[in-house]
Every structure is written in C-alpha cells, then in structure tokens.
Amino acid sequence: MSNGTDEPGRSRPTLSLAMPIYNGDRFLAEALDSIRAQDFPDWRLLICDNASTDRTEVIAKEYCALDERISYVRHEHNLGAARNHNYGFHHTDGDYFAWVHGDNVYLPTYFSRCLAELRAHPEASCAHTVAVDIDVDGARTHRWDEQLRASHDDVALRFRDLTEQDHMCFAWFGVVNRDLLAQTSLHASFDSADRLEIVELALRGPIRLIDEELFLHREHPGRIMRQAPTARSRYLILDPAWRGRIPFPVLNIGKQYALAVLRAPLSTKDKVRCLLQLRGWLRTNWARILRTLARGAYEYAKLAVRGTR
Known part of the structure; x- marks a missing residue:
C-alpha cells in the first residue's frame, strides 16, 4: 500500500484519480467497485482520508489489498475539504486527472469515453458525461440537462453561462489534462470553489459534454450541501481556518x-x-x-x- 505518493519503479499512469473522503463508509465500497469495473485499465487511485471516525479506513485498506492500483493515505487531523482535494492532485502524477467522490457511481465506460473525447478534441479543457441522480438505494431519480453552453467555441459565452446560471457543477468530476489543471486555483478554500474551478477550465478551452448517462450522482443526507446548507457554514467545512x-x-x-x-x-x-x-x-x-x-x-x-x- 502506498503512503500517498507513487511508488518508486512504478510506471506513470495515463489517468490519476483522487478520492477525498471523510466519514464516507456508507457508499465507499460501491464507488470503488464501479471504478475497478472501468473498461479503461490504466488508472491509479489515491484515497485521501480526512481523519475519518467511521469504517472508511477499514474499507479503503480492504480495496488496497484487492487492487494494487488503489492506495490510501490517512491524515492525522481534518485538513478541511479543500486542502484534502488538493492533496490528491499534488500526490498523483498521471497525464490526465479526475477527482472522484466516495458516494458516486461511475458506469464502466465513463473514463474511457472522457479520455477519447479529450483526444478527439485537443482544444477542450475537460470532458464529462450526462449526470443522473440516484438515491441512497441506487435508484435513478433525475436526469440532468442544464443546457449550458460550456462547449461553445466563444469563450465569452462559456464564461457567461457558467457564471450566470445556477448549475450543478458536474464538470468538476470530468477528466482534465493535468498540466492544464495545474494552471488553475484547484480547489480554493471558499464556497463555490467548484464553480470557480469549472470557470477557470472553460477560460482555457471548451468543456465537452458527452451525451451518455455514465455518471451517477448520489443524493443523500451526508452530502456537504445537506450538512451545511448555507455558504457560511460550508466555508468551515472547506477550511477550518475560517x-x-x-x-x-x-x-x-x-x-x-x-x-x-x-x-x-x-x-x-x-x-x-x-x-x-x-x-x-x-x-x-x-x-x-x-x-x-x-x-x-x-x-x-x-x-x-x-x-x-
């Protein structure tokens, strides 16, 4: 098991995945099963545990033993969600990168389709697929169709839609080129940092949306938006220094x-x-x-x- 950095002698993966998590044992196994079932095999996942107090560590270590592409690191104390996200980026090195969360489900062709889309459109900054909400039991409840012009050739139109419209930020879970993502703020330590990250990507190229329902977004009471319904309360979850x-x-x-x-x-x-x-x-x-x-x-x-x- 890795200590959170790629091990000496291991080849650099095409795709690095980082999973920031805190007390996420309820859905973690299902999320990890969906990642292991991907038809694109050249990925490596780093689970970044923000000092969980539930069974997150136990489950994560079980999957490390099952699959050498999975590694796990546990922080001694809660860094805040923002720093934990960025830790995952800085401690992986794949040519492409994606954040994954331990409550979502990725259908088997999610990452291969995103990578193929980026390779077919080198001007793009990000690729993701249509998102479908699922409930705690995995039942599909809603298909998202937000009509954002994030893939438009005109950067000003991309910027307008992504700043003016109240959207769900599903591009946050898309696949991006590591070097391009490194030019952005990553996960800043304030509310709406995911919106800012998507805007920064869109300023560097179109965000491609693949018209396939391959990303299952879990709605449940443990989501940050449910635990902290106001912007001010979310600031503290993102960064305790607030x-x-x-x-x-x-x-x-x-x-x-x-x-x-x-x-x-x-x-x-x-x-x-x-x-x-x-x-x-x-x-x-x-x-x-x-x-x-x-x-x-x-x-x-x-x-x-x-x-x-």
Whole structure:
C-alpha cells in the first residue's frame, strides 16, 4: 500500500484519480467497485482520508489489498475539504486527472469515453458525461440537462453561462489534462470553489459534454450541501481556518471570477468581453450582494461593540 505518493519503479499512469473522503463508509465500497469495473485499465487511485471516525479506513485498506492500483493515505487531523482535494492532485502524477467522490457511481465506460473525447478534441479543457441522480438505494431519480453552453467555441459565452446560471457543477468530476489543471486555483478554500474551478477550465478551452448517462450522482443526507446548507457554514467545512472570520461569500466569488479572467491566457479583447459578461452575474445576484454586505456590516459592528466592553 502506498503512503500517498507513487511508488518508486512504478510506471506513470495515463489517468490519476483522487478520492477525498471523510466519514464516507456508507457508499465507499460501491464507488470503488464501479471504478475497478472501468473498461479503461490504466488508472491509479489515491484515497485521501480526512481523519475519518467511521469504517472508511477499514474499507479503503480492504480495496488496497484487492487492487494494487488503489492506495490510501490517512491524515492525522481534518485538513478541511479543500486542502484534502488538493492533496490528491499534488500526490498523483498521471497525464490526465479526475477527482472522484466516495458516494458516486461511475458506469464502466465513463473514463474511457472522457479520455477519447479529450483526444478527439485537443482544444477542450475537460470532458464529462450526462449526470443522473440516484438515491441512497441506487435508484435513478433525475436526469440532468442544464443546457449550458460550456462547449461553445466563444469563450465569452462559456464564461457567461457558467457564471450566470445556477448549475450543478458536474464538470468538476470530468477528466482534465493535468498540466492544464495545474494552471488553475484547484480547489480554493471558499464556497463555490467548484464553480470557480469549472470557470477557470472553460477560460482555457471548451468543456465537452458527452451525451451518455455514465455518471451517477448520489443524493443523500451526508452530502456537504445537506450538512451545511448555507455558504457560511460550508466555508468551515472547506477550511477550518475560517472559524472566527467573517466571509463575504457572494462578493468573494464575483471577485474570483474577475481575477480568473485576468489570469487566463486570453487576448485583451477576449478578457474585456468576458468581464463585460459579469453584468449578467450582477443582475442575477444584486439582492444577495446587498444581504451579504448588510450581514457582514452587522457582524463587524458586533465585534466592535464587544471590543469596547
């Protein structure tokens, strides 16, 4: 079993997978079975355990013994979901990369189809498939068809749809070229970091959606969005260092979108065109921005009052 880095003498895989997990024993075996059943064999998976207190470690080690392509590392303490995701990227080295979660199911051709799509479209930044929700028993409940123009040739249209529309971020589970992903923020330590990551990819190339239902997305009470339904509560799950600080979630993601455009390898003309698309984001979010400002001002006022006592 690996300690979280590729072992000396082992060849570099085509595809590296990283599974950040915390107390995910309920669905872990099913997720790992689906990965082992892939028709594309040249992958290696690193399970990154964020100091789980359930049977996650036991199950992960059982699968390490079953399949030498699977390795496991357990952190001594909970790093926060963001750092745990990024640990998986930095401690793998395949030419292509994908994050996988321990509650989802990947049908046997998921990764081979994504890789084939990327090879057929070298201008693309990411490839993923249609997502279907499943419940705790694995029954299909909903097929997602969000009509995003993430694969459009026009970068400004891609940017507009991915910032303005409230989408499910399924491209987060797609396959990407490692070198391209390394140019982005990876998993930043704030709410909506998955949206930012997808935007950063789209600024570097179209995101290809394969019209096949190969990704089964598990809806269950243990998901972060269910445990922490507000942006502020999710900040703490993503990064414990936010405890005691006052975030401005909506303002922050708007700022990050703008910075992502400025960092992207685009012409000045395309950068301006993308930044102008943020007008739609402002129209959609102006009420949330005002609420964020009001709440932040109130919390700072409370801190000031306490400081004078």
